[in-house]
Amino acid sequence: MHLQWLSHSIPFNLILAYIPLIATVTTTILSLVLARATLRYAEASDKSLALAREEFERQWAPELHIKLEKVSSREARLVVTNLAKISVLLQMVQLRRLSMAVPSLRYFLNEPLVGGTTWTDELGKRLFACTGDDYEGQIAVSITFYVSGRLFRTDWFRFQIQASHGEILRLDPVNIAARRVRVLDGAAKTRRELVRDVVGVAADSDGNSAR
Secondary structure (H helix, E strand, O other), X not given: OHHHHHHHHOOHHHHHHHHHHHHHHHXXXXXHHXXXXXXXXXXXXXXXXXXXXXXXXXXXXXXXXXXXEEEEOOEEEEEEEEOOOOOEEEEEEEEEEOOOOOOOEEEEEEEEEOOOOEEEEEOOOHHHHHHOOOEEEEXXXXXXXXXXXXXXXXXXXXXXXXXXXXXXXXXXXXXOOOOOOEEOOOHHHHHHHHHHHHHHHHHHHHHHHHO
């Protein structure tokens, strides 16, 4: 009786007409669920890629640490540590007083520095060429270097120095967080700057020798 009443109350053709609609709604719901799951998976993949990229850059991006050490009353040492895994080629050292806008001293290098190792250089009279025989204040040092075909320069590492009558009384690092190394803009511009530096150094040397 119940089946007969149902078959009379709901036409069979109407049931057949609603089957595609029900299938479409079900498919749409499943599609939305799958799309949401895909978006979540894509977001998780992007985060994983970003973390992997950050880890790669942290391990392989060039990063140098510079330190000045007092060896004796008349001698200081430059200590450069390559904190990254990638090797670099040291090109130029610059020293300046913080009160001066331009470096007081520049000299050129061609020294390879393997990742995780340290390179040292005795400054000798170079330090007093920057500070003079009598000076108390801060000086800064920066290094230009090649890596992966590009020219980089470190931030200025600061040091507090006290010199009197050509003797180093005090030489301590200043704990200011340094920024990461930056790429120098334009290879042609960089070459011109280096050539200009070389010409300036040569002119200074000729002038000093003439005196």
